[in-house]
Amino acid sequence: MDLEGFNTIQVLHHLYNLDQLLIGKDYIRALVQRIGEELHVKYVMVGHAIEPEQTKVESDFMWADGQFVDNVIYDLEGTPCVHVLCGTRVNCYAQGVALAFPEDKMLTNMKIESYIGAPFLHTDGGLIGLLVIMDDKPLEEYETLQTVVEFCAARIGTEYRRIAFEESLRKVKENLEQQVQDRTKEYQLAFEKLQRTQRQMISQEKLATIGRITFGIAHELKNPLNVIINSAEIIQDLIHEDMCAESIEKLALMIHEHGDRANEIITSMLKQARQESEDTTESIDVPTLIDRSLEMCLRSLSDLSFKSDLKVEKDIGSNLKTLVVNPAGIERVFINLFDNALYAMSKKYHSEKAQGYKPIIKVALEKVEKNLKITIRDNGTGIPKKFLTNLFTEFFTTKPSGEGTGLGLYIARQTLQKSDGDISINSEDGQFTEIIIFLPHQELPSPTLNPTKDIATDKKRPTTNEAMP
Template sequence: IISSGKVWNGEIENRRKNGDPLYTQLLISPIIDNDGKVVGYLGSHRDITEQKQLEQQLMHSQKMESIGTLAAGIAHEVGNPLASISSIVQVLLRTISDDFAKDKLGLVEAQVHRITKIIRDLVDFSRPSNYQIQPTDIVKGLTDAVEIVKMGKKAKEITFVTHVRRQVPILPLVPDQIAQVFINILLNAVDALHGKRGTITSEVERDSERVRVTITDNGQGIAPENLSKIFEPFFTTKPVGEGTGLGLWVSYGIVRSFGGDITVTSAWGQGTSFCIILPLNAKEYGNG
C-alpha cells in the first residue's frame, strides 16, 4: 500500500523495557518526487497506551455489570428450590436411623451448604449493599484481616509483614466489606504459597488523591494466560471443592462500589501483587 503512494495508518502493540504493553498509532506517508515515484517515507507515531487502557477498563466494567445482573437472576431461581432441598434433607436426618443413609445425606447437606455460599456471594456482588457507610480506619482493617488469616493452618510457615508508608485518613467505607476484600486477597496469597515457607507483605501508601493497599506474595504467581480472567466469576485454578472462583469477583465489585479499583501484577514462579486503590475523597457510591 505504501509503495503504491498511499498513506498507511494503523495501531501497533509493542513492549516497554519493563515488559509493560505500549500501544502506538502509526502514520506513514510516502514522499513522492516530481515524476510520481516514491523516494522516501515520513512516519509519525503517537502513544495511545492510556487511551487503550481506559477502553479496556470500560469494557471490563460493562462486562462485570452485565454479569452482576445475570447473577441476581440465577441466585433467585436457584435459591428457592435449594431451600426446599435443604429442609427435606434436615427432616430426613432427624427421622432415619440407618447410618449409611445418614452418611450420604450428610454429604448432600455439605454440598447444599457449598451451593448456598456460592449463591450468597453472587447476591452480595449483584445487589446494592444494605450496609451503612461509616468512617473507617483501613490500616486497622488491614491489620485485623492479617491477624485473622494468620490463624489458619495453611499460614503456619508464612511470615506476614505490614508497612504503612504514610498516615492514612479515615475513609467513608463499609468496614465489613473492605475487611472482606483484604481477607479474600490475603487468603489467595496464602493459597499461592501451598503451605510452604514464604512472605506476604502488605503495604499502605497514599498520595494527594488515592490510598493504595498492596498485598504481595512470593508464591507461584499467576500464569500469563490466566491473568486477564482472575476477576471473572467462577474462574479458579484451585482443585474442585477448594474454591468457588467468586472471592476476587466479589472483592472487585466491592472496591468498584467505593469508586476504587483493583489491579494485579504477577510473574510466573516469582509471586503476585494485588493493589487496592481507593479515592481519598470517597463519596457514598450507592452503598448507603
C-alpha cells in the same frame, strides 16, 4: 415445582424461603413439607440410624401423599439406604429402583420407581442419619435434584447437631442453676455471661448454616466457621470443668466477631443476588482494617510448620482513615486477598521447602496524591501469564476443583468500585504475585455533624494469646 428452566441456586432459594425463626425439629418438619410440595415427590423421609449396630433406620419425619404420616422402623439389609449410610454423598436411582433391590418389599408394595438419598453427618464425619425422597415415577432433572437433596441434607444435619448441642446446654444450665442458689453474686454474674454466650453460639450457628445456599457464600464462610466451631468446643470443655467465666467470655468475643463476619457475608451475597445496593458510607481506619484482616487469616492457619517459617513484612503506618461504601465488604476483600496469598505460598512451601524456600508476604500502605495505595505481595506460586486477563471474570479460578469458586476476585473488584476504588494484579509464574488496591482518600466530616461508626476500631477484639484460656 417444575425444575425445567431453573438452576440449582434458584431451586435452593425457593426451598429455603422458610420462616427463619424456625429451628430444630420445627425447621426440619417445615423443610420436609416444602421439599415434598415444591418438588412434587410422593415421599420424603428424614431418619436416623439406630445405634449401635446401625442395621435399622427409624424415621423422624415421614411425608407421604401430601401429608405427614406415622414414623416407621425398617431393616436396612437389601435396601438402597444401605448405600447411603455407607457413604458420604448422594445415592440416586432415577428409575427402576425396585428392580435393583428386589429384597426391599416396601419399594414394591409402595410402587416406588425412583429414589435419591443423602446422609447427614456429625462435624467429625460420623453418621447421624439420612434424607430420602422417593416417587412412583422416574425422576426428571435428577442431577439438579441430587444437588438439592445433598444441600438439604447438610442443612438438616445442622439442625440435628443443634438439637443435640442445645440438649447438652440445657443439662449444663440446669446444673449451674442449682449451684447458683448457694453461690455468691460474682458467680451469678458469671452465669449470666454464660447464658449470653449460649445465645450467641446458637445465633451464630444459625447464621453459619445459611451459608450453604450458594457456593460463593460457602467459600467465604470457611475461615470464620472454623474459628466459631473450635471456640464452641473449647467452651463446652470449660463448662464441664467448671473453669472461670473470663476465659469463656474471651472465646465468646471471638465467636461474636466471626459470627458478625459470617452474617455480613450472607447479607452481602443475598443483596447481590437480589441486585440490591449497599450504599452505607462509613469511616474505616485502613491500617487497623488491614491488620485485623491479616490477623484473622494467620490465626486460621492450621499448618504450624508453614506458619512458623512465614515472614510478614508490614509498612502500613497508623491512623489513616477514609470513607468507603460497605466497610464490611472492604474487609472481606482484604481477607480474601490474604487467604489467596497464604494459599499460594503454602502450596509452594510444601513443594520447595527442601530447596530452602522461605514464604514472605509484604503489605504496604501509602498516600499517593488523593488516593490510598495498598500493595500486597507474596513470593508464592504466582499466576501463569495466560490467566492474568481472566482473573476478575466471574467463576474463573486457577485453584483445583473443590478449592475455589471463582467469585473472590470478581466480588473484590465490584466491592472496591462501589467506593470509587480499583484493584490490579501483576504476577510472574513461579515467582510472585503483587496486588495493588487504590481507594480514594476522602476527608472525614466533623463527628458532631455526621457521626459514623468506625468498623475498624469499634469493638474490642481478643488477640490470639488473649483468646485462648
